[in-house]
Amino acid sequence: MSVSTGSAHSPTLDTIRMVEDFIQEHSGEYRRRALWERLPRKVMHQTFKTIIEYLLESNKIAIDARGKVCWIYDPDLARRYLARKDLRIR
Template sequence: MPGCNQGSHSPQLNTIQMVEEFIQEHSGEYKRRALWENLPKKMMYQTFKTIIEYLEESGKIASDSRGTICWIHDPDMVRKYAMREDLRFR
């Protein structure tokens, strides 16, 4: 089909949410490959990599110097600072 990216695949929302929840519950326990191997539902590694890249770019996860994945997103803190009139988002 012209104009379609063959080989690119966007993960479904429920799959992204499952990975997010698993990382939140196991923050700091697994490196990337072990995290993928221990997910409650199996998926292709390429799909997993796409989700991990999205979560890193959106500031929800980070990895330490050993490669361990940690959940860093704090929506309560975001709300707290968003309500301050002396701060602006750009």
């Protein structure tokens, strides 16, 4: 999966992590625009949109019925699931 959309707005890993951390801390509090306006550092809007698209595609976030951005990724659950002995990868 590529983070780049082919534009000059490719986010750095540091910027992606900053957005991820902010969303985790404020899960379900803000809609996209309000979230973008409240980030700890300024991010170009196109870059922010690219990050949101990436986080949606990677199932780390979801947008609820009210348009609020929610963190849904649970790495501990994923690890427990993958560690199950009865899990067969095909």
